[in-house]
Amino acid sequence: CxxxxxxxxxxxxxxxxxxxxxxxxxxxxxxxxxxxxxxxxxxxxxxxxxxxxxxxxxxxxxxxxxxxxxxxxxxxxxxxxxxxxxLQFLNSTTLSNDNTIARVGPGNRWVDVYSWLETHNLTAIGGRVADIGVGGLTLGGGVSFFSAAHGWACDNVQNYELVTADANILQVNLNSYPDLYWALRGGGNNFGIVTRFDLITYPQGLMWGGAVIYTIDKQSALIDAFVKFGNDVSQDTKAAIIVSFIYFSGQEISISSLEYSDPVTTYPSIFQNFKAIPAVSDTTAVQSLSQITKEFKVDNPDGLRESYWTFTCKLDADYLTFLTDLFFTEINPIKGVLGVLPVLVLQVIPTSTIKQMQKNGGNALGLNPSDGPLVLLNLAFRWASPQDDNAIYSTIGKITADAIAEAKKRGVFNQYLYMNYASQFQDVIAGYGPVNSQRLIDISQKYDPKQVFQKLQPGYFKLKGAPDPNYPS
Ligand SMILES: Cc1cc2nc3c(=O)[nH]c(=O)nc-3n(C[C@H](O)[C@H](O)[C@H](O)COP(=O)(O)OP(=O)(O)OC[C@H]3O[C@@H](n4cnc5c(N)ncnc54)[C@H](O)[C@@H]3O)c2cc1C
The missing domain is CATH 3.30.43.10 (Uridine Diphospho-n-acetylenolpyruvylglucosamine Reductase, domain 2)
Incomplete structure (x- = not known):
């Protein structure tokens, strides 16, 4: 220093x-x-x-x-x-002469990238909440509102400028370093420090989207609508949803975030089952992507205690009903925790998305189109005080373990773990499957023989094992 x-x-x-x-x-x-x-x-x-x-x-x-x-x-x-x-000051934004590539520094937040691209009627594939960083989201995967059509953020990086362990600055793309290019698409912070992402752009004007709040008696109708959406979305890839079950201020509620990449003035037909469910409030409207990401930022303030966990399963209404019931039962003992906000988030990984993941040599995540459609689960808990950490971690740990055990029993389990939603107790790289995790280890040893990014940069998901091996009990 x-x-x-x-x-x-x-x-x-x-x-x-x-x-x-x-x-x-x-x-x-x-x-x-x-x-x-x-x-x-x-x-x-x-x-x-x-x-x-x-x-x-x-x-x-x-x-x-x-x-x-x-x-x-x-x-x-x-x-x-x-x-x-x-990397905050590495915040440049430049467009290629033909407007097909947006070169953005990792100091940018997604709202900066979107607001800038909107002035050119363009967009990129990135995060859905305004101030998420370009760096972490893209290196772990990156679910976007446009992922059914184009894949995840990592599938839409044409080139990475990468600082390697021996302090070289490489331009990493399909032609220059195909193995490293593959590894960076899901490999997190294990291969170097990315100082510029060259993102593929797509034409985009205003879109439709917002959040719809329901009372919890709509749980079953929402799960049915979610499953139907998951089966249909590969035929209408302009659509995206996030369905959350929440315990908030003494009440169980559900919030659906619905988006469509065209500026439609009524609910698109793919969302008709959601429209049929009576809602408490509905902010869906024609607006820009940057506006939607700002709306979603309001519910995600800084400065609180937070824990994200994840797992993946097949799209199955009975199992999702089991899971939602399990979630609401298991959170009972922590309802008195100061500031507690437990959320169970369901998202579809459509088959069309997994197909997009295979482009340019594929990514490292280990998902196959034949696995789809899948459900990406995220348990996201917020609370106020460190004295409640153990109670919260053991509750989420139990829900996750019980849910995975039941998914295995029902034959709906998928081993994939999403890095950007995983907890410190989960072994993300193992979730990419034995072939991909060994390939990542081999590529790391080739470009980083002294294992600088494994040993000298010890934080987050390394190539072997969970960050914290002491799963909470
Ligand atoms: C409110 C909220 C909303 C979210 N919404 C979405 C969403 O819409 N879609 C989605 O897929 N995920 C979403 N996530 C998850 C998000 O993708 C992860 O939290 C991600 O890690 C955030 O990236 P960051 O750059 O802000 O984080 P950071 O904490 O800065 O980085 C995360 C990890 O990446 C590494 N890293 C970051 N930049 C670089 C770089 N340039 N080179 C090398 N390593 C780097 C860091 O060292 C760290 O280990 C959301 C998370 C939150 C909290």
Whole structure:
């Protein structure tokens, strides 16, 4: 830190300075904001990122890398007593001459990218909440409203500018380094630090979307509508949904987020089953993508305790009914926890999305079109105080373990674990399957023989094992 401070006095924040305190509060979750690095370095160029990797190696100083800071668990993108490399100033945005590629720095939040592209009637495949970072979302996968048509964010990166373990700056694409290009599509922070993502653009004007709130007596109708949607969406890939079951302020409710990439003025026919369910409120309207992401940001404030967990199953109404009932039963003992907000989120991974994942040599996630359609589950719990951590973690751990056991029993289990929704107790890379996880290990050893990104950057999902092997009980 002292060397960095000498060379970059305005870009390095040392512990206890006012700037450091403000910077450390800029993580989404309380758990990450509680981590205190020795210093934070706001690199503004790829060469500065490369220099800090070299310096870390030279001094054996452990480091972490932060893009939007939305990974929830401790140490994902911040490191106690180490160096946190913050990419916030790597926030350039440029369009290729023919407007087909948007070159964006990892310091951008998705709302910045969308607002800029909207001035060109274009969009890119990225996150659905305004201030999610381009970096973490894209390296772990990246579910977008447009994924049924185009795949996930990682499937729509034409080129990565990558700082490697030996501080080289590579342009990684299908032609230059096909193995590394494959590994970066789902491999997380294991292969280097991406200093620019070259994203494929798509024409996009206004769209239709918003959130619809239902009382919990609509649970069964919502699950049926969700399953029908999952079976139909590969034939109408303009549509996307997220169905959430929530315990909020003493009430069980459900919220559906419905989107369609055309600016339709009435519910598109693929959503007719949702329209038939009486709702408490409905914000669906013609609006821009950036407006929708801002609407969804309101429900996801910074500064609280957060835990995300995930698993994947086949699209099956009976199983989803079992799961929703299990969720509402198992949260009973924690309903008194201060500020608790437990959410069970259901999303479809349509067969059309999995087909898109096979383009350009495929991604590392290990999903096959013959597996689809799948359901991506996300248990997202929020609460206020560290004293309740154990109660919350053991509750989510039990729901997840019981739900997976039942999915296996019913033959609806899929081994895939989505990195961007996984907890520190889950082994994401193993979920990509033995062939893909071994291939990732081989590629890591080829480009990073000293295993810098496994050992010196210890946070988040490494290639072997869960970040925390002590599954809560
Ligand atoms: C409110 C909310 C909404 C969300 N919405 C969506 C959604 O719509 N779709 C979806 O798929 N996911 C969504 N997620 C999950 C999200 O994708 C993950 O939390 C993701 O990790 C966030 O990326 P980030 O850059 O903000 O996080 P960070 O914490 O900055 O990064 C996450 C990990 O990626 C690494 N990393 C980041 N940038 C780089 C880089 N340039 N080079 C190397 N490593 C890097 C970090 O070191 C860290 O390990 C959401 C999460 C939240 C909290």
């Amino acid at each position: 002292a060397v960095l401070l000498q060379s970059f006095p305005t870009q390095v924040f040392i512990k206890s300075s006012a700037q450091y305190t403000a910077w450390d509060a800029s993580f989404w979750s309380q758990q990450q904001a509680a981590v205190q690095p020795a210093c934070a370095f706001q690199a503004a160029k790829a060469q500065e990122v490369a220099g800090s990797v070299l310096l870390s190696r030279l001094t054996q100083c452990p480091f972490a890398v932060k893009s939007g800071g939305h990974a929830a668990f401790t140490g994902s993108s911040n490191i106690q007593n180490g160096l946190t490399i913050d």
